Amino acid sequence: MQENLNVTGTLIWYYFICHREVWLMARNVVPDQDNSNVDLGRFIQEQSYQREKKEINLGHIKLDVISRGKEGLVIGEVKKTSKSEASARMQLAYYLSELEKLGLKAKGELRFPKEKRREIVELTDELRTKLDLAVRDILRIAYLEKPPGPIKIKYCKNCAYAEFCWS
Ligand code: SF4
Secondary structure, three states: OOOOOOOOHHHHHHHOOOHHHHHHHHOOOOOOOOOHHHHHHHHHHHHOOHHHOEEEEEOOEEEEEEEOOOOOEEEEEEOOOOOOHHHHHHHHHHHHHHHHHOOOOEEEEEEEHHHOEEEEEOOOHHHHHHHHHHHHHHHHHHOOOOOOOOOOOHHHHHOOOHHHHHO
């Protein structure tokens, strides 16, 4: 276990799906790389919106910039489906709050290319409070000696850790 764990957008995303997965990812337990759903997610992320791809690198965070026009900075997050939309919204809100800490005001745009759908995310006080609680709880989980026990949820079916949890 690394001493200074960075809470990342990925951990935020998993926090709203499965706490066991948060522990496994935070501890760098390598998931099953052959899982085809993991590959599809990666493929969509790499192939979609390539034409307008620009990135901001903030240390451990890499963000896709959608536009920098008179409306201000807009960052985007591409997702395979909207099934985990609430998680995706919190992940994007986390990126917006990291930018805000650096004095950059931005909006977010969630993109679901397979569904040809987009959603704008703006940082509100409610989201800031929710994020703050999530970050603290992620750290609590990551420093647990053992992972939280598996709980069967619909995401288990496509989870790269399924074999680890259920065999
Ligand atoms: S298989 Fe299910 S319980 Fe295990 S890490 Fe994945 S989502 Fe969590």
